[in-house]
Amino acid sequence: MPRAFSELTFTPTVRAHQERMGSAKTYAKFIESGPQQGHLVGDAEKAFIEARDGFYQSTVSETGWPYVQYRGGPTGFLKVLGPQSIGYADFSGNKQYISRGNLDGNDRIALILMDYANQRRLKILGRVEFTEGEAAATSLYPDGAEAPAERAVVIRVDALDWNCPRHITPRFTEAELRPHLNTLGQQLAELQAENERLKQELTNSD
Numbered sequence: 416m417p418r419a420f421s422e423l424t425f426t427p428t429v430r431a432h433q434e435r436m437g438s439a440k441t442y443a444k445f446i447e448s449g450p451q452q453g454h455l456v457g458d459a460e461k462a463f464i465e466a467r468d469g470f471y472q473s474t475v476s477e478t479g480w481p482y483v484q485y486r487g488g489p490t491g492f493l494k495v496l497g498p499q500s501i502g503y504a505d506f507s508g509n510k511q512y513i514s515r516g517n518l519d520g521n522d523r524i525a526l527i528l529m530d531y532a533n534q535r536r537l538k539i540l541g542r543v544e545f546t547e548g549e550a551a552a553t554s555l556y557p558d559g560a561e562a563p564a565e566r567a568v569v570i571r572v573d574a575l576d577w578n579c580p581r582h583i584t585p586r587f588t589e590a591e592l593r594p595h596l597n598t599l600g601q602q603l604a605e606l607q608a609e610n611e612r613l614k615q616e617l618t619n620s621d
Contacts (some may be wrong), residue, residue, distance in 0.1 A: 419443035419454040420574035421445040423540055454499060454574050461495040463537055466530060468492070468588075478526040484514050492557035493528075501539075501570050504552040504564035518543050524570060527578075531586035536578040543571040 423448060425433075433439040443500070456464070467488035478483055486493075493503045503516075518524065526539040545566050546552070552564035 417454070417574065417576060418445060418448075420492040420538070420576040422539065424572050452566060454500065454572055456498055456572060456575070460537065460575060463530065464493055464495055464501060465531070465533065466490045467528050469530070471527045472514065474514045475521050475523065476513075476517050477513045477520050480514050480534050482517055489557045489559060494555055495519075495590050496569065500569055501541075501572060502559070502567060502569040504555040504557070505545075505568045506560075506562055506564050515545075518545070526570075529583070531583060532591050534580040534585055536580060538576045538578050539570070539572055540574045541572045544569045544571070 421442065425442065430442075433442055446453070458468060468490045470493060471483055471485055473481050473483045488506075493501060496502050517582060521544045522544070524543050526541070528537045528539070530536070548568045549563040549565070553565040555567050556564065604606060611618055
């Protein structure tokens with residue numbers, strides 16, 4: 416866990432609970448001597464982010480309630496723009512604009528990016544800037560986009576953390592399973608052909 420992430424999330428009340436539950440000494444090292452560059456998107460983070468086809472994002476409303484939303488799209492629609500920024504083109508959805516409205520009042524956002532197949536998870540904390548209009552979002556369009564975007568969403572990364580994979584249940588998308596299914600299909604076809612050949616040999620020997 417990088418220092419930047421723990422400095423933002425280990426509040427006094429959180430540290431009090433850690434102290435009471437006996438984990439304070441273990442986690443103190445992340446604040447006192449954790450990696451300094453815990454807010455920068457490196458090569459590993461870039462590869463992971465741009466291989467995702469969706470993520471969970473949380474904003475906070477004016478009533479103080481968190482709102483969690485799933486954002487999905489083609490693989491790579493969330494783009495790394497620099498060592499401390501990521502972004503995506505925001506297309507029209509159900510037009511509730513809950514996340515969009517929340518971010519007008521509080522620009523903080525939290526993302527969780529999941530790789531279920533490989534049991535990996537990346538958490539990102541940042542602040543959002545919007546540029547309204549289709550033209551602003553053009554450079555962020557994913558390949559094959561068929562509709563105009565409403566705005567560009569750019570997130571300044573304040574902290575990130577590779578989270579423990581221990582309790583991530585492996586799940587697989589069709590794209591992740593397809594190579595294995597193709598191999599099984601080929602093996603099945605070969606077995607069926609061999610079975611037909613052996614049946615024909617038995618018939619001819621009668």
